[in-house]
Amino acid sequence: MAGFGVKSPLNSFLNHMNDMQFQKDGHRMANAMSIAQRESLTPLYDHINETVISKYVFAPFDDLLVAHLRCCRALVVDNDPIQAFHYKCQGIQALTKVLTQLKDENWILPVMYTSAVELRQLATVADQYKRKTGDTSTHVKPDECLEEAAAQLMACFRICANDNRAAHDVSKRKGMINLINQLFKIYFKINKLHLYKPLTRALENANMNSQFSLAQTVTYNYFTGMKSLFDSDYKKAEELLSFAFNNCHPEAHKNHRLILIYLIPVKMLLGHMPSDHLLHKYRLQEFAPVIQSVKEGNVRRLDEALEANAHFFWGNGIYLILEKLKIIAFRNICKKVALIVDSHQIHIQVIMTAMKHLYDDSITLEEVHCILANLIFEGKIKGYISLQYQKLVISKQNPFPPLSSVTA
Structure with missing residues (x-):
């Protein structure tokens, strides 16, 4: 690369990254490696040379930097969010190697936090771009990139969750909750909420609440x-x-x-x-x-x-x-009727008349029986139905208990 021995933009960038790595300054590195800074890296995009970067930056940080620069270039120069997402995935894969390599250290976690958020955001944009441009086929899932992002984040999550020998203050388990939150956002988006239980169980077992x-x-x-x-x-x-x-x-x-x-x-x-x-x-x-x-x-x-x-x-x-809430509204009908008749024995026909007025003119006696039976079964009304006399018999004491005491 011409001029690398002198003061080139790539030289300055690599020296900057090496300084942050040496100082173990994860917050500054996270900011420097955010795609939000992509416009400031424009002078580097014509000089992304893996061999040169590998010469001046220790592995696997070199792969992380190459993937980051290519991701930014795909956004700024190529305007290709799909390619940018794929490069971000490569960056996450390199980050998992960094996480594994750094024993009893967690200063890199801010970089992981920023990368996780940006991976999810890029996946969302890439999936939208595919739908908008028609870049889909019958075998491609509608949320393919989001699902791939979840798989990449799970790889980071496993490394963090398994770091159980390090002391709390240097444990990578501190990063579990951040990754879980990103995974939650994805699972809610792609309607796979059943996948959240193993994550919450792992977080509870980590016993790291004071560190979050x-x-x-x-x-x-x-x-x-x-x-x-x-x-x-x-x-x-x-x-x-x-x-x-x-x-x-x-x-x-x-x-x-x-x-x-x-x-x-x-x-x-x-x-x-x-x-x-x-x-x-x-x-x-x-x-x-x-x-x-x-x-x-x-x-x-x-x-x-x-x-x-x-x-x-x-x-x-x-x-x-x-x-x-309909069942609560029905309960309130019964409660109002009970206050009006001022008796613990209420003719079901009276309740039926109220329901015709406040619900459905065509409601049948059998439907009223069913509603009342459900209210009694759920504990929302304390009482019973007397079929012989066609009456709702409610408790003389607290017939309509607080919903907070009867609702699961």
């Missing part, structure tokens, strides 16, 4: 809370999502809103209705008519409210979860 940053813990609780919600484990979901909301950075308004999109349905299923002030503050007025309908026990309006904002609810994956 609050920001990473908040993200982890957000995703595990979402998964608990989808698994109908509402109490656990409330605990995890509440932690994420209460510990999220005060100025991270967008993140607070994202958390609330899942925390609000959990709270409602547990009988806690959010205030209008909260909905207005975080621009979540889509929930307002849903909340009002459940309070009133107006199932017909609840159906209308869900349909009116179906695009928002489906888009966030909570439509079917919100439909479970």
Whole structure:
């Protein structure tokens, strides 16, 4: 390479990288090796020479640098996100060798964090680019790059998880939660949530909670809370999502809103209705008519409210979860009827009349029996159905227990 012995751009770059490696400055190296700096590396793109780089940079850092420069060149010069993604994968493979080589050291973890985020982002862009340009075939999966990114990150995760002999302060296991959060984002995107359980189990067994940053813990609780919600484990979901909301950075308004999109349905299923002030503050007025309908026990309006904002609810994956609020609305109908008749023995025909008004004019007696039986079975109403007298007999003491005490 002409002029390398003098002060060439590649010479300066390699010296800079060697200095950071010698000083074990992972944060500076992560910043220098981020694709966000790709424009500043433009003078190097015509001089990417593996032989020269290998001569001045120890392996396997040389492979990491070559892959990084080629990835940046693919973005800046070639405008090819698919090729850039493939070079980023090569960079992750080189990074796994670096992780393996550095015994009892974890200063390189910031580089891994940055690389993991950028790999996921490039995979997303590459898959979108394929769909947009029609660069797909019948045997290619729609999220092929994201799945490949997950496989690459799992290789890093195994190395970190298996670093169980090093002391906590130098253990690579500190990097597990960051990788898990990136993998969660991918699994939610490609709808493979069943893959998350081995990751959470490994993290629990690592016993490294005190080493994880609050920001990473908040993200982890957000995703595990979402998964608990989808698994109908509402109490656990409330605990995890509440932690994420209460510990999220005060100025991270967008993140607070994202958390609330899942925390609000959990709270409602547990009988806690959010205030209008909260909905207005975080621009979540889509929930307002849903909340009002459940309070009133107006199932017909609840159906209308869900349909009116179906695009928002489906888009966030909570439509079917919100439909479970119908049983609570039915419970509120029974509760209002019980207050009106002021008796622990309620004619089912009276309940049926209320349901015709607030739900469906054509509802049958058998359907009312079924709804009441479900409410009793789930513990939302304490009582029994007297078929002989066609009455709902409710407990004289606390016939409508708090939902938080009866909901899983």
